[in-house]
Amino acid sequence: MTDPIETTQLYIGGKWQDPHSTEVLEVFSPATGEKVGSVPVADATDVDAAVRAARASFDSGVWRNTPxxxxxxxxxxxxxxxxxxxxEIGALVSAEMGATPGDVATLxxxxxxxxxxAYADATDAYDWEETRNGLFGEALVVREPVGVVGAIIAWNVPLFLFCNKFGPALAAGCSIVLKPAPETPLNANVLAELFTEAGVPEGVISIVPGGIETGKALVDHPDVDKITFTGSTAAGRAIAATCGEQLKRCSxxxxxxxxxxxxxxxxxxASAPMLVFSGILNSGQACVAQTRVLVPRSKQDEIVEAMVAVASTFVPGIPTEPGVNMGPIITGKQHEKVTGYIAKGKEEGATAVLEVPAPAVGTGNFVGPTIFTGVTNDMTIAREEIFGPVISVIAYDDLDEAIAIANDSDYGLAGSVWTTDVPKGIEIAKQIRTGTMGINWYAIDPSSPFGGYKNSGIGRENGREGLESYLEHKSILMPMGYTSN
Known part of the structure; x- marks a missing residue:
């Protein structure tokens, strides 16, 4: 990044418009503290303008009636x-949230x-209309877009999350108003312009930067038909409560x-590199991070030694500097939270067998990879989501105990099994109450459903299932005796 990107207008309905709000949101690099840019904060009036544009475009059929x-x-x-x-986009995202250019490119x-x-493929393959024969004869089942979508995304992988909200909403024929995280609003404007350039009609897409009040205005708006949210469980509960009161769809x-x-x-x-990476990817700022590593007690020392050797090669620092492969924690507040968890782990009796020191550069919020042993599943660091590069190694004595420990969590989003016996790994994966599992690695597959059990969420994204969460299903009953053949 060079000069800060100073944006004075809001992207409403596919066009730049002057905001009603006079508040400005400034963005600073979590690595250097330098200003990256600024955007207007969308207030409730601005959100209303965006939703009204989305509603008008949806009701007109300009996009929903597009084949x-x-x-x-x-x-x-x-x-x-x-x-x-x-x-260009990668450099902007890296400057906003601190990931290395390589991580932005891949993750x-x-x-x-x-x-x-994948959503485009699912759209092409989907049965948008289907004839069924039932008790009263033929019925035509049609799938229609849910309507106006309000999307709220987190800061940790903003480019990916933007695509994972715009993709299914637009594929389904919805109009969408997206609120990016206040830490990373700049890339959303750039991406929205690209979707307009790609052919999305006027009125269909809007970006409303801001914080909690902006998000609340979007969730509360009566003309929003569905809310899709990626973020903390606490915020998700509040959103779900509002959607429940309004009988508004939400994922x-x-x-x-x-x-x-x-x-x-x-x-x-062979396992240690990916095993470590799956725990500290994106500086540990990943909802899917494998932060509890369950190991057989008989192999604990060998496994920990291999993990420490790999984790020691991760170098935190300014993400654009040579040799750096781990960026900073997003904010000073989050940095304090992560270091507080590390201190809590020690207080509760765990042993930090690795603490890669943070570099003394700039004003960055750096935390090096940290690995704890002697962890029991009732410790705070094993129960709560840290959102930093902290791995807890938990020893088990038999497979039943390992499965029980894995399932003993308030969450159920991801997981993995590491074995040379793949069929055995599959059988274990089926016993874990979590939305996605990997065998000898972990990734989110664009064509397969992604989402969580328990406190990890409601609904699924990606693939056919992700597309369907933006659709309504309508049955049209044919007259008795009617046949379409």
Whole structure:
């Protein structure tokens, strides 16, 4: 990044408009403290303008009546535009939230364009109309867009999350108003312009930057038909309560405290790099991070030694500097929270076998990889989502105990099994109450459903299931004796 990006207007209905609000949101790099840019804060009046534009465009049918194949083509064109400007967008995202350019390219751009292509594929393959024969004869089942979508996303992977909200909403034929996180609002404006350039009609998309009050105005708005939210479990509960009062559809992708179960037959040398990365990816700021590593007691020392060796190679620092492969924690407040959890782990009797020191550079909120042993599943660091690069190693004596520990959590978002016996790994994965599992690695697959059990959320994203969460299903009963053949 060079000069700060100073934006004075809001992107409402696919056009730049002067805001009603006079408040400005300034964005600073969590790595250097330098100003990255600013945007207007959308107040309740601005949110209303965005929702009214979305409602008008939806009711007009300009997008919802566009054939699904054409909507899919627009998503694919958006992918091309994102890739064409990938370096520029990646640099902006890196400056806003602190991830290294390599992590932005793989965890966000590749994943984001992947879900857009997957939603386009799902749109092409979907049965938008279906004839069924039932008790009274034929019925036509049609799938229609849910309406105006209000999307609220987190700061940890903003490019990916933007794509994972815009993709299914637009594929379904909805209009969408998106509130980016206050820490990372700049890239959302750039991406929204690309979707307009790709062919999304006027009125369909809007960006409303801001904090809690902006989000509340969007959730409360009576003309919003569905809320989709990615963020903390606490915020998700509040959103769900409001949606429940209004009988408004909602999908929630919330926190996690995922367990990686290492079996005795695991190839430790081969597993250690991905095992560590799945726990501290994105500086640990990932809802799917495998932050509880369950290991057989007989192999604990060997596994921990391998993990420490790998984790020691992660170098926190200014994300654009050579040799750095881990960025900062997003804010000073979050930095205090993470370091507080590390202190709490020690207080409760766990042993920090690795604490990579934070670099003394700039004003960055750096925390190095930290690995704890001697952790029991009732400790705070094993129960609560830390959202930092902290791994808790928990020893188990037999497989039943490992499964019980993995399931003994308020969360159920992700997880993994590490073994050379893949069929055995599958059987174990089926016993874990969590939305996604990996065998000998972990990733979110764009074509497969993603979401959580328990406090990790409601609903699913990605693939056919993700598309369907933005649709209503309507049955049209044919006259008795009527046949369409």
């Amino acid at each position: 699904p194949a054409q909507r899919a083509a627009v998503l694919r064109r958006a992918v091309e535009l994102i890739n064409e400007r990938g370096a 966000q751009q590749l994943a984001g364009t992947g879900v857009l292509n 929630l992708e919330l926190g996690g405290k995922s367990a990686a179960i290492v079996l005795e037959d695991a190839d430790i040398a």
